[in-house]
Amino acid sequence: MAKITFVEHDGKEHSFEVENGLSVMEGAVKNMVPGIDADCGGACACATCMVYIEPEWAAKLPAVDSQEETMLSFSDHATSESRLACQIKVSAAVEGLRVKMPKSQH
Amino acid sequence: MEDIVIVGAGHAAGQAVASLRADGFTGPIRLIGDEPYLPYQRPPLSKKFLSGELDVERVYFKPPAFYEQAQVDVRLGLSVTGIDRAGHRLLTDKGEAIPYGKLILATGSRVRRLSIPGSDLVGIHYLRSIHDVEAMRAEFRPGARLVVVGGGYIGLEVAAVAAKLGLSVTVIEAADRVLARVTAPVISAFYQRVHGEEGVQIRTGLGVAGFTGVSRVEGVEVAGGEVIPADVVVVGVGILANVELAVEAGLRVEDGIVVDEFCRTDDPDILAIGDCTRHPNGIYGRTLRLESVHNALEQAKTASATLTGSLKAYVQVPWFWSDQFDLKLQIAGLSQGHDTIVVRGNPEEGRSFAVFYLKGGVLIAVDAVNRPMEFLTARQLIATHAEIAPARLADETINMKQIAG
Incomplete structure (x- = not known):
């Protein structure tokens, strides 16, 4: 389990304990966090689960692979802090992770 | 209300x-x-x-x-x-x-169900629901002989999973190539090559005549009379x-x-x-x-x-995906009616390339294998009825983001 905090575009926060092995996207969907669509269900095919990761966390997460990098490059609101939440696996290593959601996924 | x-x-x-x-x-x-x-x-x-x-x-x-x-x-x-x-x-x-x-x-x-001799034998599965998969998975034991009837996306995805689970897998397809209904021959040939490399046997041009077995399926009889031995069968015919x-x-x-x-x-x-x-x-x-x-x-x-009172017309470029082995196929648009096919990358070696479909010079679809950039660019270009020179699409020295020129 890891505690993950999801921060909506307007600053509203939601914190949950998410089981190991799930993705951060699944943690959001399971807990009905608004702002993460995940149209493809986690296949890294749609870029509708984009989140912003604070810089101090970015280095602690597994690197972005080329598929994710390309998907992100087409996401309207992506920045250098963006990741796809479906590609971040939950484990003790992400305890305390904070992710921010964009205004819209489209 | x-x-x-x-x-x-x-x-x-x-x-x-x-x-x-x-x-x-x-x-x-x-x-x-x-x-x-x-x-x-x-x-x-x-x-x-x-x-x-x-x-x-x-x-x-x-x-x-x-x-x-x-x-x-x-x-x-x-x-x-x-x-x-x-x-x-x-x-x-x-x-x-x-x-x-x-x-x-x-x-x-x-699912479309077969109605041919033996088609109600135990061990013949279709795939549409959780229940279907639970029943099928219980019979997917390493070493078991699986025959997949139908070389469409569902059949090939099942074949890929089964091969990784250690089953001995044969796919039979009535057309002369897999994915014939939806893709160009170059894509079909590529998937047949990769499945072969991963240990799946693909046999095309082979229609199913019936199934053999007493209560449980034991074989798949194909046109010409040959019986392919099977411990379990999955049918994916649309x-x-x-x-x-x-x-x-x-x-x-x-x-x-x-x-x-x-x-x-x-x-x-x-x-x-x-x-x-x-x-x-x-x-x-x-x-x-x-x-x-x-x-x-x-x-x-x-x-x-x-x-809820705000009419918003549906205007969408269709898109689809299929995961098999380490291949992520992303499809945008519909290729029916194309007059030109352009290949970007080399489908005969490696596992990354894209095929573009054009009609009257206009891009109408793409099949992209491990090529998200081609997929995403094409998806945008299809929506705008972009005309793109085939030579540019094929030229890998031109970045996809500049492809529309």
Whole structure:
């Protein structure tokens, strides 16, 4: 389990304990966090689960692979802090992770 | 406020609930599904759910609490047997009459079943539901001989998972190549090569005549009389839209329930969404019936907008994906009617390339294997009817983002 905090575009926060092995996207969907669509269900095919990761966390997460990098490059609101939440696996290593959601996924 | 009843409990139905509440509909919503499950995602069924990487809970579209919070009256395991349009009510297999104000038909599709000698033997499976996959997976033991009938996406995805689980897999396809209905020969040849490299035997140009066995299937008899030994069989020969309710209710149906760009049928109180619809597509200038998650989600959003008083026409470039081994195939657009095929990259070596389809110089579709950039660029260009010189598409020294020139 890891505690993950999801921060909506307007600053509203939601914190949950998410089981190991799930993705951060699944943690959001399971807990009905608004702002993460995940149209493809986690296949890294749609870029509708984009989140912003604070810089101090970015280095602690597994690197972005080329598929994710390309998907992100087409996401309207992506920045250098963006990741796809479906590609971040939950484990003790992400305890305390904070992710921010964009205004819209489209 | 009129109550809304949704018939069907797949992707489209789940999204319709979410969108109706997000769009501010506060009236009663009732969801009726004939399966015992809340709306779930079907794409993983032939992929990570079959392989055992995902359990049932992880394929749900939304968690059970979502429906409680949305105050949806969920009725599962209930089949709607008729629509009484004059009386504004549904009839069910349990003898109930359920009233509706507005009705959304999200009845989806079902597998096409074979009706040939031996086709009812134990051990012959189809893949559409959680239940189907659970039954199939129980028989996927390492070393077992699996024969997959049909070399479409479902058949090839099952073959890929089974090969990784250690089964001995043969795919038989009646056409002269796999994926013949939907892709160019170069894609078919590529998938046949990779499946061969991964230990799957693919045999094309071979129709199925019947199945042998006493109570359980023991073999697949193909045209010419040869019997291919099988411990388990999976048949993937296409799906059919569930239109019977609409037909019996007298709604307009043409291989799909006919709807307009706002998902309205010819009855002002009945909408239809997802696989079961025949709908206009402005980008292609014709009507389509699609078997896809993207269409299910987008039509659900369109229907919700229609019902909450803000008409938003459905205009979408269809897209699809298929995961097999380490191949991520992403498809944008529809290739039917193409006159030119352009290959970018080398499909004969490695596992990364894209095929573009053009009609009259205009890009209409792409099949991209491990090429997200080609997929995403093409998806945008298709929407704008972009004309692109074939030589530029084929030239890998030109970055995809500059391809439109």
